[in-house]
Amino acid sequence: xxxxxxxxxxxxxxxxxxxxxxxxxxxxxxxxxxxxxxxxxxxxxxxxxxxxxxxxxxxxxxxxxxxxxxxxxxxxxxxxxxxxxxxxxxxxxxxxxxxxxxxxxxxxxxxxxxxxxxxxxxxxxxxxxxxxxxxxxxxxxxxxxxxxxxxxxxxxxxxxxxxxxxxxxxxxxxxxxxxxxxx
Numbered sequence: 211x212x213x214x215x216x217x218x219x220x221x222x223x224x225x226x227x228x229x230x231x232x233x234x235x236x237x238x239x240x241x242x243x244x245x246x247x248x249x250x251x252x253x254x255x256x257x258x259x260x261x262x263x264x265x266x267x268x269x270x271x272x273x274x275x276x277x278x279x280x281x282x283x284x285x286x287x288x289x290x291x292x293x294x295x296x297x298x299x300x301x302x303x304x305x306x307x308x309x310x311x312x313x314x315x316x317x318x319x320x321x322x323x324x325x326x327x328x329x330x331x332x333x334x335x336x337x338x339x340x341x342x343x344x345x346x347x348x349x350x351x352x353x354x355x356x357x358x359x360x361x362x363x364x365x366x367x368x369x370x371x372x373x374x375x376x377x378x379x380x381x382x383x384x385x386x387x388x389x390x391x392x393x
Contacts, residue, residue: 223260225250227274230267234304239268239311268308269318275305276325283329288337289383291330292352296359296375300368306360323353343386355382 229249233241243264247257261267275298282294299306312319327349334352337343359382362375 222250222252222256223270226252226257226260226267227271231271231302231304234268234271234307235302239264239304239307243267268304268312271302271305272308272318272322275302276322280325280329283333286333288330288333288343288386291333292355292359292383293379295356296362296379299356299359300362300371300375303363303371306363310357310360326353326356341388343388345388347386351386355386358382 226246229251230246233245233249237245243257244254246267247254250257257267261270279294279298283291286294309319309322314320330352331349334343334347334349338345338347359375359378362371362378365371365374
């Protein structure tokens, strides 16, 4: 009986996160939480029992996004991982907007940057060692590169955003790749 209740609670929590992601992606992170409640098909009390405020909801979306990226990253090379980040940005613009808006010293933002840097540490070291990227590229630079990929959100439609993300990724990957020596 307890297991069923826990899985039901987890399901409702996931429904709320899915709804929040959809609503915030469509209407911005300041959209009324009533829209999230309606989209999730839960009561207001369920929303607030799981997430006491908007910040807690956004923090959970950011956590879910980072955890998903960590799961996908296993064994990925530097450039494949950057592509996964670009796809994640386009798939969840609300999380990217929040990431950009939250104070850099906020514990969630700081922890997120550290997780992102840790995620890229091994693929970056392998790319430097193999000569696939610039030797001066550091994990902190990858956080900057990920921020640059966020410019893809300027597209008016999801298709334009995907196209901008692809172009940004192409340009950024060319910029961090080992430069070709010219004679």
